[in-house]
Amino acid sequence: MANRALYLKFLSAVLLFGAWEVAGRIPVSFAFPTFLESMGALFRMIGDGTMATAYAETLRPLVVGVAISAFLGIAIGLWVGLSSFFEWLFSPIFIVMQAAPLAALIPLLVLAYGIGLTSKVLVVCIMAMPVIVLNTAGAVRNTPESMKEMGKAFLATDLAIILKIVIPAASPVIFAGLRLGISAGFIGAILAELKITPTGVGDIITYSRSIADYPSMYAAIFSIILLAVLFLNLLEKIETVLFKGNQRGYVSD
Amino acid sequence: MTLFGYRLPGMSSLILWGLLWEFVGQSGMTFFVPPLSEVLSTLFEVVQTAAFQKALYETTYAFLAGVFFAIAIGIPVGILMGKNRLLDELLLPWVNVFLSAPLTALVPVLMVLFGFGMKAIIITTTLFGIWIIILNSRAGVKQINRSLVEMAHSFGASPLDAFFKIYFWAALPEILGGVRIGIIRAVKGVIIGQLLISIVGFGALFELYSANFLMAHFWAVLIVLFALAFTISEFLAYLERRVSYYAAKR
Amino acid sequence: MAMSQIDPVVIDNAESAVSTRNISKNYGDVEALRDLSLEFPRGQLTSLLGPSGCGKTTLLKIIAGLLEPTSGEVEVNGKTVTGPGPDRAFVFQDFALLPWASVIRNVAFGLEMRGMGKSEREDIAAKYIKEVGLGGFEHSYPHELSGGMRQRVGLARALSVDAEVLLMDEPFSAVDEQTRRKFQEDLLALVQNENKTFIFVTHSIEEAVYVSDQIALLLPRPSRVHEIIRPSNFRSKGVDNIRRDPEYLDIVDEIWASLRTYVE
Numbered sequence: 034m035a036n037r038a039l040y041l042k043f044l045s046a047v048l049l050f051g052a053w054e055v056a057g058r059i060p061v062s063f064a065f066p067t068f069l070e071s072m073g074a075l076f077r078m079i080g081d082g083t084m085a086t087a088y089a090e091t092l093r094p095l096v097v098g099v100a101i102s103a104f105l106g107i108a109i110g111l112w113v114g115l116s117s118f119f120e121w122l123f124s125p126i127f128i129v130m131q132a133a134p135l136a137a138l139i140p141l142l143v144l145a146y147g148i149g150l151t152s153k154v155l156v157v158c159i160m161a162m163p164v165i166v167l168n169t170a171g172a173v174r175n176t177p178e179s180m181k182e183m184g185k186a187f188l189a190t191d192l193a194i195i196l197k198i199v200i201p202a203a204s205p206v207i208f209a210g211l212r213l214g215i216s217a218g219f220i221g222a223i224l225a226e227l228k229i230t231p232t233g234v235g236d237i238i239t240y241s242r243s244i245a246d247y248p249s250m251y252a253a254i255f256s257i258i259l260l261a262v263l264f265l266n267l268l269e270k271i272e273t274v275l276f277k278g279n280q281r282g283y284v285s286d
Numbered sequence: 287m288t289l290f291g292y293r294l295p296g297m298s299s300l301i302l303w304g305l306l307w308e309f310v311g312q313s314g315m316t317f318f319v320p321p322l323s324e325v326l327s328t329l330f331e332v333v334q335t336a337a338f339q340k341a342l343y344e345t346t347y348a349f350l351a352g353v354f355f356a357i358a359i360g361i362p363v364g365i366l367m368g369k370n371r372l373l374d375e376l377l378l379p380w381v382n383v384f385l386s387a388p389l390t391a392l393v394p395v396l397m398v399l400f401g402f403g404m405k406a407i408i409i410t411t412t413l414f415g416i417w418i419i420i421l422n423s424r425a426g427v428k429q430i431n432r433s434l435v436e437m438a439h440s441f442g443a444s445p446l447d448a449f450f451k452i453y454f455w456a457a458l459p460e461i462l463g464g465v466r467i468g469i470i471r472a473v474k475g476v477i478i479g480q481l482l483i484s485i486v487g488f489g490a491l492f493e494l495y496s497a498n499f500l501m502a503h504f505w506a507v508l509i510v511l512f513a514l515a516f517t518i519s520e521f522l523a524y525l526e527r528r529v530s531y532y533a534a535k536r
Numbered sequence: 537m538a539m540s541q542i543d544p545v546v547i548d549n550a551e552s553a554v555s556t557r558n559i560s561k562n563y564g565d566v567e568a569l570r571d572l573s574l575e576f577p578r579g580q581l582t583s584l585l586g587p588s589g590c591g592k593t594t595l596l597k598i599i600a601g602l603l604e605p606t607s608g609e610v611e612v613n614g615k616t617v618t619g620p621g622p623d624r625a626f627v628f629q630d631f632a633l634l635p636w637a638s639v640i641r642n643v644a645f646g647l648e649m650r651g652m653g654k655s656e657r658e659d660i661a662a663k664y665i666k667e668v669g670l671g672g673f674e675h676s677y678p679h680e681l682s683g684g685m686r687q688r689v690g691l692a693r694a695l696s697v698d699a700e701v702l703l704m705d706e707p708f709s710a711v712d713e714q715t716r717r718k719f720q721e722d723l724l725a726l727v728q729n730e731n732k733t734f735i736f737v738t739h740s741i742e743e744a745v746y747v748s749d750q751i752a753l754l755l756p757r758p759s760r761v762h763e764i765i766r767p768s769n770f771r772s773k774g775v776d777n778i779r780r781d782p783e784y785l786d787i788v789d790e791i792w793a794s795l796r797t798y799v800e
């Protein structure tokens with residue numbers, strides 16, 4: 034059975050990339066290179082170090098922004114989830130942020146902070162943070178009352194209840210928020226590179242478009258999507274290893 | 287949150303934040319944040335300008351068209367995936383990839399393929415919204431009670447009948463959930479598309495305001511935009527609760 | 537026939553480990569307990585028996601210090617209860633296990649909160665896991681256990697902290713009948729050998745009569761003590777004979793006669 038799944042995954046990749054190849058050969062558009070041309074460009078750029086330099090540039094605001102969002106987002110989320118006052122005060126902001134197209138703030142961020150790293154980090158943060166905060170807060174608020182009561186009965190301090198009961202209980206949802214946040218962070222990082230100043234992967238995309246080197250452009254886009262997906266899968270693996278119990282379903286009955 | 291025994295309504299803290307905004311603006315701490323009162327009075331001017339109305343019209347058009355395609359393609363594809371195992375196994379990996387992929391990176395491709403205009407923005411919007419709609423429709427069909435399907439067959443329902451009278455309704459709560467999230471994502475998609483293509487709609491308007499340092503104008507448009515997005519999202523949540531009343535009892 | 541709750545039940549030469557005085561508890565408009573006073577003699581097992589929803593869990597949680605009574609007070613060893621303390625341990629009706637923690641970590645939780653080192657607390661936990669018959673499941677997770685096994689994890693957790701007063705909220709409700717009988721016997725041995733005070737909630741009349749030194753019958757909401765029954769004479773006849781003892785059978789009948797009016 035596992036074989037069938039693997040086989041079908043492979044088949045589905047072949048089908049998609051095959052369709053891409055065929056569409057490129059027709060060609061459906063002058064700006065639509067074949068799959069093989071794009072892969073060729075990808076390996077050429079990996080080979081000559083273009084990719085490495087580009088990603089060093091791209092990953093900087095992404096990593097910094099995601100780290101800030103994760104740290105601050107979980108902290109604020111815990112705070113909002115644990116205190117009804119902070120919930121009242123902060124959660125409307127994040128609810129609005131979650132629904133709103135925050136990308137519209139980018140021109141303003143550029144005016145205020147220039148076109149440097151700060152602006153890009155902020156773009157990643159505003160995209161990634163709301164969902165992390167809201168998920169954390171919601172999960173913390175939904176910690177089963179009976180578990181907290183059990184903690185109190187066995188003399189857990191408030192801090193111990195948060196560390197040993199509330200956070201582990203909330204961790205699956207916090208992780209889900211983190212995955213959504215990071216995915217939004219990738220969107221923000223690329224958006225920043227395309228909109229603010231072309232650097233890193235955004236630069237490859239913009240530049241190769243301007244000189245009509247479409248294989249390189251598609252290769253760069255392909256690589257960033259691949260990276261995002263791989264990274265999110267990795268995060269899932271880390272979660273499984275780190276929080277064994279999360280996989281194990283809840284027992285409260 | 288209760289204060290002196292009164293329950294404060296959910297969103298009331300926004301008033302406090304509004305006051306803080308006004309205070310920061312009045313203090314002249316930063317040029318980028320004009321007082322809220324000024325922003326609001328600008329808002330009434332801005333909404334009457336032709337430029338704003340044009341942007342709003344273009345955005346609404348792109349948004350509605352994008353959402354239409356996301357729903358019209360997403361729901362059937364999702365339902366088919368839920369019904370057909372082979373199709374499901376072939377498509378699911380890609381749906382998951384695109385669900386979490388940085389779709390902004392695809393916008394430049396859309397720009398070269400479809401031109402710097404409405405078409406590219408509409409497709410961006412569709413791309414942002416469609417994946418979660420597919421995924422939820424699929425999940426909705428997957429959880430359908432087998433006996434419901436068998437019941438339909440035993441009463442001699444044609445495949446088309448079964449599709450529209452059974453699958454669709456039985457999966458509706460999940461589908462609506464997906465549509466709601468998809469639409470919220472589409473709102474973001476339409477703005478991102480406009481920012482990157484930036485010669486239409488609010489993208490152009492923002493460009494104009496920030497080039498001329500019209501901070502109050504900028505914030506006014508942001509407020510309108512955020513309020514619209516929030517209203518859409520709350521309205522959809524309300525609709526979902528109304529329509530999905532039977533979700534827990536299937 | 538009812539023994540009034542107003543004159544405190546003074547037990548010959550046994551002082552009270554726990555006493556509740558005029559406890560009332562309201563949940564909003566729901567009056568769960570009204571003016572309830574009860575003495576729990578040291579070293580003995582007291583059962584709380586009453587219809588579902590009459591406030592047994594509520595009373596237990598008030599004694600544990602998890603809930604505040606609307607009025608009245610609880611004393612443990614002469615000291616007024618203001619919150620949970622090391623002198624009391626709780627067995628929860630819904631088990632309240634941590635789903636992400638293995639059996640041994642769940643059982644050691646109370647000791648961990650008391651600041652005991654890891655190896656020491658896990659030794660103690662392992663001992664009690666064996667005692668409740670879960671040897672070999674130390675590293676299983678709660679969802680891998682049956683309802684009855686989970687309940688025993690909760691039991692082991694309460695036993696392992698070695699508290700003077702054990703508050704047990706229907707601790708045997710989910711175990712099978714055989715295990716239940718074994719546990720009842722074990723409980724009797726525990727009461728005999730350790731000078732602990734047990735407060736035991738159950739729905740089963742037979743179980744209450746079998747294990748208790750004192751049975752408090754509670755009335756439906758708002759709950760007060762309806763009657764206190766002290767089975768005493770058959771206790772010495774050995775565990776195997778209790779269920780055949782005429783006094784045992786009489787008391788079971790008597791309690792049923794008292795309670796049936798509320799069921800009908």
Ligand SMILES: Nc1ncnc2c1ncn2[C@@H]1O[C@H](COP(=O)(O)OP(=O)(O)OP(=O)(O)O)[C@@H](O)[C@H]1O
Pocket residue numbers: 563566568587588589590591592593594595629757
């Ligand atoms: N947190 C709460 N909020 C409101 N009412 C409550 C709460 N907890 C308990 N009650 C009410 O108080 C009454 C007593 O509840 P309690 O749990 O103490 O009953 P019980 O005797 O333990 O019942 P059972 O035998 O079914 O466990 C019930 O009628 C219940 O409706």
Ligand SMILES: [Mg+2]
Pocket residue numbers: 592593594629705
């Ligand atoms: Mg109870």
